[in-house]
Amino acid sequence: MPLILTEEQTMLQEAADGFLNDNAPIAHLRKLRDERDPDGVSRDLWRSFGEMGFAGPLIDEADGGLGLGAVEAGVIAESLGRTLTPSPFFGSAVLSATVLKTGDESQRQWLGRIAAGEAIVALAVDEGPKHAPARIAARAERSGNGFRLDGTKSFVLDGHVADALIVAAQADEGLTLFLVDPAMAGVYRKRTVMVDAHNAARVTLSGVEVDAGAVVGAVGGGEAVLDNALSLGRACAASTLVGAGDQAFKVTLEYLRTRKQFGKLIGEFQALQHRAAHLFTELELAKAATLAALQAIDAGREDASLAASVAKAKAGRVAELAVQEAVQMHGGVGMTDEFDVGLFMKRVRVLNELLGDAHFHAERLARAQGF
Structure with missing residues (x-):
């Protein structure tokens, strides 16, 4: 299967990026943080997320969702990584929704509330x-x-x-x-x-x-259900890592194009060009691994769970490289709160731990191969 988004998936990506850039840019995260918001998340934004249909890509239409798939959920998760938006999407619309789809009729009532952005389930x-x-x-x-x-x-x-x-x-x-x-x-x-x-x-x-x-x-039947939810969660976490890493890279490229030192744009220095080129290729590999995992989940392949581990490990390592390079190429100012690259570094560190870091997934893959 081609490792590219379809026209419909690309339109969803553009819609999610546009909505988050307009309604929940990085300034939204800073506001919640600096005002010490007791919830740390905006219920109004979550309801707007539901109104746009972004809270229910994995929920069947009969339950009030869009009835889409893992790739579409990954597209939205990647957009959240670009803007660092605090959102219940990952915990509610991905992990919890996947579990609740196996529940009885009364439990499935929560799905409609999640899709509408009216409920948060953890x-x-x-x-x-x-x-x-x-x-x-x-x-x-x-x-x-x-x-x-x-x-x-x-x-x-x-x-x-x-x-x-x-x-x-x-x-x-x-x-x-x-x-x-x-x-x-x-x-x-x-x-x-x-x-x-x-x-x-x-x-x-x-x-x-x-x-x-x-x-x-x-x-006694929770293991299989939980495994499916965690696999999908890992692939979506990889998408968010890709989004955060890619955005940190774009911010850095813009800085290289505008910052002058010794009378020259620092982007003209060959050493920095080489580092940027290397990071670009690594990000493309991480994007491919992540999309492959999401497609495997949608196709119901037996190796989908392992593909999700590959994506999570690869995206985690590459996003870590991206934020480290971003801070270093910004120089001393990269360590200040005034510049956003430090926020991307913190987000990537947390995402790397979420649902298993690269070491966890390397061991998981090794054990699956009999090592």
Whole structure:
């Protein structure tokens, strides 16, 4: 399959870029950060996102979404990377929506609210400082006609403002996913202000009583559902990394074309030209790997999960290179808050940890090959 966007996907990309540049440029992130907004995210912007259709690319039309696919979700995620916009898109419209599509009729009602930008749903998986979905320790013990949940989750995207939580916990039958009302007794949430001014939370569940209707899918059947959501999430995270890296590169190119030193434009120095050319080729490779992963997910290929790991690892390393080069080519001013390149560096650092860094995915690929 050609590693290029279709005409319709290109139009979606242009629409998303235009909307975010007009309504949520980097100045939007700075405003939320500098005013110490208690939510760290704009509900009004999320509703506007829904009105534009950007909150429901993965949600079926019958449930109120656009009924598109992974490539389209990746296109929107890439646009968010360019503007560094704090948004519930990743946690709600990608991770949580993918899980909720396997739920019953009442649980699927959340999909329409997500697509409209009216609700934020957070997926609570990781429990330690590193992504480790195979080592979930949170417990779900049988209690009456339901379960009692105990455990602590970290790095829960938008968990402090979520209208609902999807919690992964170990039941006797195996990994199980639960839809939990954060207002229930025993649920404690604490916002984590990350270095890139985006949102996460630490969620503690202490004796939380839920009935059997809270189970998403089947008891003990959460592993496959979670794997699918995480694969799609990794590919979309790679898209955001590509967007952030590519935008940092464009900002740097503009600086090379306008900044003068020793009476010459610094872009005329051959050493900087070589570094820029190398970064350009690496970004193109990362874009290709990411699009290939998204296409593999849409096609339902067996190797889609591994393709997503390749994309996440490659995009992470390349975006890291892009922001490092951006700061260095800007010189000393690149380290100041006045210039945006430092914000891109912080965002890339956080995205690299999200759903596994390059080392995590390298090990995952090695184990899949029998090493």
